[in-house]
Amino acid sequence: MSEASFFTDMLQSITDRGRQLLFSGARATQAAAKADLQTLCEMLLSSRGEASGMALAAEILDRWEALDSEGAQAFLDMLHEKFGPDTVRLDQAIENYRTDKSSAAIIALHQAAEPRRQELLRRLNHAPNGTAKLVRMRQQLLASKDQSEGYHALNADFTHLFGSWFNRGFLTLRPIDWTTPAYILEKIIKYEAVHEIAGWEELRRRLAPADRRCFAFFHPRLADEPLVFVEVALTRSVPSAIGDVLVEGREQINADEATTAVFYSISNCQDGLRGISFGNFLIKQVVEDLRRDLPGLKNFVTLSPVPGFARWLAKARPETLTALDDPKWPDNEKTAAEVERVLLPLAARYFLTERTPGGRPVDPVARFHLGNGARLERLNFLGDRSAKAMQQAHGLMVNYLYKLDDIVANHEALAQRGEVIASPGVKGLLSQTDESRRSGNGQQGSRPFAQIMNTTLGGGRK
Amino acid sequence: MSEASFFTDMLQSITDRGRQLLFSGARATQAAAKADLQTLCEMLLSSRGEASGMALAAEILDRWEALDSEGAQAFLDMLHEKFGPDTVRLDQAIENYRTDKSSAAIIALHQAAEPRRQELLRRLNHAPNGTAKLVRMRQQLLASKDQSEGYHALNADFTHLFGSWFNRGFLTLRPIDWTTPAYILEKIIKYEAVHEIAGWEELRRRLAPADRRCFAFFHPRLADEPLVFVEVALTRSVPSAIGDVLVEGREQINADEATTAVFYSISNCQDGLRGISFGNFLIKQVVEDLRRDLPGLKNFVTLSPVPGFARWLAKARPETLTALDDPKWPDNEKTAAEVERVLLPLAARYFLTERTPGGRPVDPVARFHLGNGARLERLNFLGDRSAKAMQQAHGLMVNYLYKLDDIVANHEALAQRGEVIASPGVKGLLSQTDESRRSGNGQQGSRPFAQIMNTTLGGGRK
Amino acid sequence: MSEASFFTDMLQSITDRGRQLLFSGARATQAAAKADLQTLCEMLLSSRGEASGMALAAEILDRWEALDSEGAQAFLDMLHEKFGPDTVRLDQAIENYRTDKSSAAIIALHQAAEPRRQELLRRLNHAPNGTAKLVRMRQQLLASKDQSEGYHALNADFTHLFGSWFNRGFLTLRPIDWTTPAYILEKIIKYEAVHEIAGWEELRRRLAPADRRCFAFFHPRLADEPLVFVEVALTRSVPSAIGDVLVEGREQINADEATTAVFYSISNCQDGLRGISFGNFLIKQVVEDLRRDLPGLKNFVTLSPVPGFARWLAKARPETLTALDDPKWPDNEKTAAEVERVLLPLAARYFLTERTPGGRPVDPVARFHLGNGARLERLNFLGDRSAKAMQQAHGLMVNYLYKLDDIVANHEALAQRGEVIASPGVKGLLSQTDESRRSGNGQQGSRPFAQIMNTTLGGGRK
Amino acid sequence: MSEASFFTDMLQSITDRGRQLLFSGARATQAAAKADLQTLCEMLLSSRGEASGMALAAEILDRWEALDSEGAQAFLDMLHEKFGPDTVRLDQAIENYRTDKSSAAIIALHQAAEPRRQELLRRLNHAPNGTAKLVRMRQQLLASKDQSEGYHALNADFTHLFGSWFNRGFLTLRPIDWTTPAYILEKIIKYEAVHEIAGWEELRRRLAPADRRCFAFFHPRLADEPLVFVEVALTRSVPSAIGDVLVEGREQINADEATTAVFYSISNCQDGLRGISFGNFLIKQVVEDLRRDLPGLKNFVTLSPVPGFARWLAKARPETLTALDDPKWPDNEKTAAEVERVLLPLAARYFLTERTPGGRPVDPVARFHLGNGARLERLNFLGDRSAKAMQQAHGLMVNYLYKLDDIVANHEALAQRGEVIASPGVKGLLSQTDESRRSGNGQQGSRPFAQIMNTTLGGGRK
Secondary structure (H helix, E strand, O other), rough: OOHHHHHHHHHHHHHHHHHHOOOOOHHHHHHHHHHHHHHHHHHHHOOOOOOOHHHHHHHHHHHHHOOHHHOOOOOOHHHHHHOOOOHHHHHHHHHHHHOOOOOOOHHHHHHHHHOOHHHHHHHHOOOOHHHHHHHHHHHHHHHOOOOOOOHHHHHHHHHHHHHHOHHHHHHEEOOOOOOHHHHHHHHHHHHOOOOOOOOHHHHHHHHHOOOOEEEEEHHHHOOOOOOOEEEEEEOOOOOOOOOHOOOOOOOOOHHHHEEEEEEEEEEEEOOHHHOOOOHHHHHHHHHHHHHHHOOOOOEEEEEOOOOOHHHHHHHHHHHHHHHHOOOOHHHHHHHHHHHHHHHHHHHHHHHHOOOOOOOOOOOOHHHHHHOOOOEEEEEOOOOOOOOOHHHHHHOEEEEEEHHHHHHHHHHHHHHHHHHOOOOOHHHHOOOOOHHHHHOOHHHHHOOOOHHHHHOOOOOOOO | OOOHHHHHHHHHHHHHHHHHHHOOOOOOHHHHHHOOOHHHHHHHHHOOOOHHHHHHHHHHHHHOOOOOOOHHHHHHHHHHHHHOOHHHHHHHHHHHHOOOOOHHHHHHHHHOOOOOOHHHHHHHOOOOOOHHHHHHHHHHHHHOOOOOOHHHHHHHHHHHHHHHHOOOOHHHHEEEOOOOHHHHHHHHHHHHHOOOOOOOOHHHHOOOOOEEEEEEOOHHHHHOOOOEEEEEEOOOOOOOOOHHHOOOOOOOOHHHHHOOEEEEEEEEEEEOOOOOOOHHHHHHHHHHHHHHOOOOOEEEEEEEEEHHHHHHHHHOOOHHHHHHHHHOOOOOHHHHHHHHHHHHHHHHHHHHOOOOOOOOOHHHHHHHHHHOOOOOEEOOOOOOOOOOHHHOOOEEEEEEOHHHHHHHHHHHHHHHHHHEEEOHHHHHHHOOOOHHHHHHHHHHHHOOOHHHHHHOOOOOOO | OOHHHHHHHHHHHHHHHHHHHHHHOOOHHHHHHHOOHHHHHHHHHHOOOHHHHHHHHHHHHHHOOOOHHHHHHHHHHHHHHHHOOOOHHHHHHHHHHOOOOOOOHHHEEEEEEEHHHHHHHHOOOOOOHHHHHHHHHHHHHHHHHOOHHHHHHHHHHHHHHHHHHOHHHHEEEOOOOOOOEEHHHHHHHHHHOOOOOOOOHHHHHHOOOOOHHHHHOOOOOHHHOOOOEEEEEEEOOHHHHHHHHOOOOOOOOOOHHHOEEEEEEEEOOOOHHHHOOHHHHHHHHHHHHHHHHHOOOOEEEOEEEEEOOHHHHHHHHHHHHHHOOOOOOOOOHHHHHHHHHHHHHHHHHHHHHOOOOOOOOOOHHHHHHHHHOOOOEEEOOOOOOOOHHHHOOOOOEEEOOOOHHHHHHHHHHHHHHHHOEEEEHHHHHOOOHHHHHOOOOOHHHHHHHHHHHHHHOOOOOO | OHHHHHHHHHHHHHHHHHHHHHHHOHHHHHHHHHOOHHHHHHHHOOOOOHHHHHHHHHHHHHHHHHOHHHHHHHHHHHOOOOOOOOHHHHHHHHHHHHHHHOHHHHHHHHHHHHOHHHHHHHHHOOOOOOOHHHHHHHHHHHHHOOHHHHHHHHHHHHHOOOOHOOOOOEEEEOOOOOEEEEHHHHHHHHOOOOOOOHHHHHHHHHHHHOOEEEEEEEEEOOOOOOOOOEEEEEEOOOOOOHHHHHOOOOOOHHHHHHHEEEEEEEOOOOOOHHOOOOHHHHOOOOOOOOOOOOOOOEEEEOOEEOOHHHHHHHHOEEEEHHHHOOOHHHHHHHHHHHHHHHHHHHHHHHOOOOOOOOOOOOOHHHHHHHHHHHHEEEEEEOOOOOOHHHHHHHHOOEEEEEHHHHHHHHHHHHHOOOOOOOOOHHHHHOOOOOOHHOOHHHHHHHOOHHHHHOOOOOOOOO
């Protein structure tokens, strides 16, 4: 039994007893047994004894778990409607603050403006498995696609609390490999979100070889659940296609022969923790870890999908897509070459000049890596020919380069000036877009792509 | 190396690099190198990149650690003065709320009222060993005995954050015994606050025998530091004197022969976590743990000091104390008997009827146990003849009884009605106070104390 | 990395260095580099320095590993021919013993009679992974199906040494479950010898449910390799067919609802350890372990194959087998009933009265369990309809009952008097064999089998 | 509870049950209950069931533990007298061998010559804690100072079995530091045999600082007991006096600043394993371990006592000792200088030319290190002024140098040619002995010792 489940068992036994006390025997507790969830929540907020508090928290969460989807929505609504701030107290605090600008008055104001459900959620967290259940509760909230004021208010409270509880200081990095317990490994299969793992044999191929690594963040209170994990290939060059990384029967190398660590899949595991960012910390810590263990590693790159590209392209340049209408276009060498000539400059534009209304890169994966301070290193034409990748990005993949010495500067360039830092090769492609070519900058277009790319990385492709 | 320190090392290496980037080379970072702590804190609050954020947090905490006591006080003052809420924004939020009572407006108000140092402290927590350093920072604050508004405002922020970070759900209970690593054990010696541990041999006598137990709470981020621990003796009767528990060469029993678990010492370890209550959870979980492992255990009691008794007595009944003026009074059998006759009824009154202005028991240890739902079980005359106990309590010790089935009711009796739940024996003593005796209720006074006590516990004293 | 492999790495580095010294530079070591394996073995036997000894041992085992099958056989032959006892010394020792019957003379005689290869194997064991390699070396020996004198002599030496090294006192029992590392689990799939495990999903069904257990013995020097393991089903009755135990989608129960632990598969993992018996210890320790954890368990039984039955039957009663000639016979209800009527009494005779020339039960699985003191509890007609079981035993399975209080007596009955202890139900079947029925004892034949069986076990079948 | 004790508990419960069966109820077992130890041993040797075997083994060892010293001696005598080889069988085997020189005949002879107690001891080893008890049994044997034939025969059997069971392949190296459990640490205090550890504070000074290391070998079956340990100081030069290493308040360095690892104390822990050599493996593995962790380490030396020097000197050169008669001689600078001038050359002779009758170095510590392939590096006048060292060696200490590249050659030089490999400095001293000086080789005598020494080590002394 893992330590976490042992601990859970113990908590369970404490609270079972408390609940027994609460809900048996005395008159007062008979009332409690019949109480509806709102009443129980009020009781929990006003309780002062810890044993009764833990029992109440457990009772509430157990009842909540038994709710059907309608009931669960009603519970969320109730949290919003009934456990907002005490507005009477808030008005008093405002009134008081008008005449007394002291710290004490501000504290009182701050406390009065805090929705009562924040304290309620903190107390629910005392229940056995409380954290896991609250993560699921937020998952329900996010799934509700409710866009009401209540939704946003409630989400703000969850986000605030989870940001504190899942503070990076409390996370533990653990390697995932073929010595990892099976019950963790099956979650890796389940949560892999980028390149599906077909079963245990494929999992073994990703974890067991000497030139493969995987790392996950865990939280002490969710000990059996990875929060986020990254899969890494150790190679002698920067791969341009995911097939080369994942193919069965590929040639393996010793870890100390590798010059390059390729982060080819990063998956968040807990829907209920969406927006609580761990991935950036994960990559940076893994880079440090690998550098220390394998001094031969010089390049740290990703091999990443471009999930928003096809949709953007369909809107931005519908006329260029006709060749893509035939799903077999990659098989025709001539067509493929023509597509490549047109597609890559457009992709460069997609990354380098397109922006969301908020001024950020339009591609979500790009937002993540560029926001972390990575550099857009290379565009890989037909890097992934899976159905999903063909549909999302016409097979395009990209490499982002993590160079620790440049991370801060890259990040600041994007954050302050809105500038995407990219390799010369990628920037060169930009001048080949229709507009550029029309304006006479197209001479670079004849230079083979692979050659361009070779100049951008110390290693060079095979 | 413990996992925690391994992790710390890794964090250190990440942040060292970040710091290097920050404070070398570029013009901007040269400025940072010279920046004062306030500027760095502002930078940290406005930073968006995690690597730079961790580096800044580490830099700030390192500089803070190097401050002398004057500088440290100035730092605390700065946190209060410069990192309170943004009052312009707060005033706007209030103004807005007057016309718009929406959740969004309240959230905005709540956020505006939050002192900016709360977010600052959250970001400082990202630094290696950040949690430990912030705990020390609060320890400095508490030690400053400052009673200014700033002190209270700052303390409120720490209390709020620590309450969330040290949520009971995140604590781990670990047994402490003779198989525990030495670096933890030496902290047990250091932190023991009730009955001093003279050295390793005495520690061994408290941990190694089959009829002794010790448990501590740990937090994953402070892995090498116990937060609170309790020492337990397993016995066949409820002891009335600490000497019987601690004496060298005492007769040992097998754990499964024991009927009674005696919590004879509970020590909080971290001054900086004062007021973040763990002890109540600790006792209740240890009770559950012991019950499960040792089904023969029927009684769970403390053997506790009465630290406030002598001071109270000196004020309340100066005239009764004359016999106590001679430090050798316990050696004179007749004097001792007379003191006992007078002292115990007064002690009963001290516990049962005296109250703080806030309506709580005056004795701090009583507040803790009674607040947890324990029952005041027995007064032990001359239970501790150490100099400290003679000075604080004229040697008085008491047993508090933890009966899980009664905890909630006992707690509620105190919380709701201000009633201290005590055994009949203790309540009987109350009628023997001067007032009672004057009013003719003194007949019980002739009943021997030991006999009274025997009726209150199933076991009975040897 | 497991502790064992860490240790292995370290040993490796020590011996690499030693080997480097041995086989480089100096003239003497150049000779060694060219030396044949026999010379190296002689060097190892005469070496006194440990560093050089470990290096030599590693060198010999490395060269041995590189041999083809012919070379490997030649190596085994050499061990027998060249590293037997020193016969000159032996003759002297005998001569001396004739005149001097002292202990010292006997010790000298004993030592002189010890084949030199015993010490050679002990020294080879110092090499990194030496134990694993020597286990493989014996595996080759056993596989050679050589029946020469040399084979037996060499095997006697291995058996003697392995018996000492794998002394039960040095084995560790570990539960195997869904928290076990994957690299151990894949070996469970590989080594399962009774009921094949088709893949990870089936493995999960055998390990993860609350009513399943698995235990293995490990040796500290072969830390990544189970030696033997047993799979256990926790049930509410004694199962009569393996299909009920293994079927996907079966109803699961809580472990504490179980009354019966069924050992349905026991597999030895290391061919090279054949004849070094662990299985008996394993079952008995697992019984103790389960009793302690699950006091509700009352029956400990196996569900076992009968691998020798069909072969015996073909010889013993060829005329009874005609119905079995049609492989679809079990599908015809009437035929099946008739087969059952004839087969079970013969099976009873197979177990109860047939004996090997050495006077032991003829079935190998029966020899194992009955020799351990189990009782033959029940014959299960068509308990296993897999092709293998149909071919080996016409589908027959049996339950052996492990009742700790009777184990010694059962064992002694077999060992001293050659008596197989069986349940009344099984013994009753014996009287139904042709011979019995001819002599008029057949009346019990009409009693339904299930009913007979029900009387033999407290539980009773569903 | 450690895994080892858990396992012990389980074994205990199996054997308790077996014993209950054996010694209760049936007539046969009543006999057993009364049987004397010899009868029980015969029963154990003839038993075939494992459960009864383990129970018998446990019963025998329990009874043996209860014996007084006379009874224990009688038990040892019985092992020798009654459990030697079966001489009738041996004579037959010899007779058979005369006509049949086959392997089978030799095996039969070998087995017949094996004392029956070897198998008896193997079976006793199955009992819970059997290994530990047998180690104590041999400890008693060694302590008996019996020099009879029986003693030697019995000791040969123990040595043979322990050599196999404690084969280096089965030992585990573990670091001992301030994170080690207290129950192991107290054994370090207890077993330290060279420089006494006065208590926990001194232990802390030896284990906790960054420039200190300690390593021990453990055996899986004696998990709570170190077999041998070595204490290491990491320094910047080769120390010449133990006081510099152990002094309280000495200046500490970082581990990675160290150039030299000093093995200043090696202690065997188990008297019952005397002669089963681990220390040589320990040193070599620790050297490898440290090299890997701390690449800055260049020198691996000991700082060792010379326990046999004073005794040898008293015999060899009684006339030179007059100055040493005054125990305060080291305090007189002039006397000390004169003693040094005389003593060191004699010490050189003691190491380099004196030999035991068997041709080995006379000093036991020298035999150990030189036999391991170390080089005698430096003589340290007044290196240890403790009473013990003054008495044993007039304060002399020496450094032995472990240079992995030379170990094999050094070892062979001693083993083959009887030559002690020493530094030029030490060899130079040899020419200063009386004999040398008389023959005119004394001119080197005027060269200061420190200067000579400086030339022998890269580092050089401060």
